[in-house]
Amino acid sequence: MRKLIWLAAAAIAVAGAAQAQETPRKGGTIRFASPYAASFGSLDLHTTPRVTDEIVGKAINRTLYNWDSANNKLVLELAKSVTASADGLVHTYKLRDDAYFHNGRKMTADDIIWSFTRIMDGSKGYPGVRYIRLIKGALEVEKGQAKEISGLKKIDDFTLEITITDRVEPGYYFFDGTTAILPKEEVEKGNFANNPVGLGPFKFKEHIPGSRVVVERWEKFYKPGKPYADRIVFVIMAEAPARDVAFRNKEIDTSILGPAQYVAYRADPELSKGILEVAEMFTRSMRMNPSFKPFADKRVRQAINHAIDTDLIIKRLVKDKAYRAVSWLPLSSPAFDKSQKPYAYDPDKAKKLLAEAGYPNGFEFEFTTSQNESWGLPIVEAMIPYLDKVGIKVKPKLVEVTLLTDILLKGDFQAIISSSQTGPDSLAQLRCFYSKTPRSACNYVDFKNPTFDKLLDEAAQTSDPAKYVDLLRQANNLLYEEAPVWFFNYNKAVLAYQPWLHGLQANPTEITFQYFEDVWVDERSPAK
């Protein structure tokens, strides 16, 4: 496992170093493939939580914080500095005084206050609510009891004080695309979803629904000399085989690869030179519902983890396009315990644990799954013989992928395999196993463990960063021990790129979320 992590880190470092050595060229067109859906929904980022929309949003908009993929940490984006009070609840931001919206107006503290207040409009279903709710008084606005968020205080045009309700790192809450800073006057004109105006390095030019979005360089972007490219064409390419042809035909500059393509591209001497990989913050697992009696026993859950040759499934079926999961938090989390080893494939130990739990002859359970090739039916089919070997019979229940959330929320499953976002905020992700977290929030396996709760409570209270990470590490290791899920894998996202494209970053939050101001094309690009 350790070897795998070092290899991944080395690959990323080498790729980053190689790209850093080149001198960026100004001009040119980036043709970025949007691979997840057949159309963009809304370009008003406050209204949409879809990854597809945020891919474009990253070029047009900016948030208070951003994720620095190279250093795997949060960084200030629209502020130059921040100071926190001793209790960690009051944060004073010195905002940038050189950030201009695409209509030419300079951003001030009022824009952040207006944007956050808009998101909290209780009559609308803005997905960013979950983040802004952290600010003192935001809940009152959401409930319609106040018109202004009391925790947002403008000191002057470029100084903003934000008071939060919990002692947490606010950057995790204010870097999500759904909390983008937008200009009031443009939003209120109407039709903003089709004519977005933001603070990002590129301004909106054209949207042909179902085909493409074109953005052009914003000359007054606050980072000197950036962006490099003249324009970006975001092309809709939802079909993987068609995307493959278009990429090989040099019609697009990037392509997300699935397991089969990953094997083919790695084997190709030319294509293999342009592959960007990252362990994304998604954990694939089989959740076991403790309301189904056998799964209430920890030994049964551990037995299942021992019964399956997970490494072999990742190698053969997922074609190594994943990293073996050890516990819940992903490799990139500071709380990931590098000394922890994943459950070993040991059918004898699995049988012994089952016998101790009172199931020497095994049992039968219903296994809900989607068709997904990386964490759906093919994986379940591979698990069946392993579980059969220790006496556990599986009845697969196939459902459409969009139904998984509904089933999880209702708890209408005995076991279910799915993919969950597990970063970058490790505390927030571990809270999905906190006993007071309801199923409707994310505690889908109704996990209750007082020791685990205590660790999270202590982590939330401490001001010592080292202790904070250590407590989360302990909590994550406790999850490993309790095994509320079968730990399958962490997604390895793979982005193929053309040799003339430079400056891409291996973003573990979502590989298609790029810092487009840093991306550039050299003279070999065939795009006009």
Place this chain on the structure above:
Amino acid sequence: MLLVLARRLANVIPTLFAVVALVFVLFSVLPGSFISAMSEEGRTIDPAVMERMRKEMGLDDALPERFVKYIAHTAMGDLGTSFRTREPVTKLIGVRVWPSLKLIFAAMTFAISVGVTLGFVAALRPGSLIDTASMVGAISGLSLSQFWFGLMLMYLFALQLQWLPSFGYGDGGLRHIILPAIALGVGPMALLARTTRAAVLDVLNADFVRTARSKGMSERRVVEWHVLRNALVLVITIVGLQFGSLMGQAVVVEKLFAWPGVGSLMVDSVFQRDVPAVQGCILMIVLFFLVINTLVDLAYVVIDPRIRYA
């Protein structure tokens, strides 16, 4: 003619109502919702936001209440608001209709020009090499998967020969439409070739053709005056049916070639459980089918004055 038109339009209204009702019921009983579909790859939505969205979108209203509202709004030309884009569905579909129509016309142009010619030539030389080759081609065309055939076209004409772009709408010009049009048109082309061949052979063996020949009319005149006109009725029926159904069939091709038509909008809307958009798309497709069939019925009357509708 006007009577025919009036009668056809009178039939269209109950058909449309039946379709609207069926689509509404189907999507009401279908499990899952737009809100759950938004939780892509574990990006969960806040429970309070989910509740608010359900309310905003009227998903918590009773089914009969939603149905009455939907029918009333549809009758007024209001197809509702898309859950996904929060725009009127009419606007959403409006921008997709023209690319779809362009693709369908291009596909049918290809199908008619190639299919009818092949069928005609094959029928005039039955049992010849050209006849056998045409019919083997026609059967193959009918059996081809649009998805596979589309990929093969991309591979050959874009990747290998570098003649055409492999995907996308581009500037809406000819270069981008050729491959999707062939992929979409190959099925109707094959059907038209077979139908034309059968129709022409049938007419060639008819008594009035034999009479015309025995009267000394040249073969060319026989074909032009008698065979063509009589065979055309059956051919037009197939053209009409295929034309009408192409908007529905275009779903696969539009998605594969990233063509921004009604079909690709519908697929995306189905996956996202954007029910108003799906309902609007299906209504659009059905309406297109009915309009084309009405036009075909009118064409019968023009081509063959013997045809009258009771």
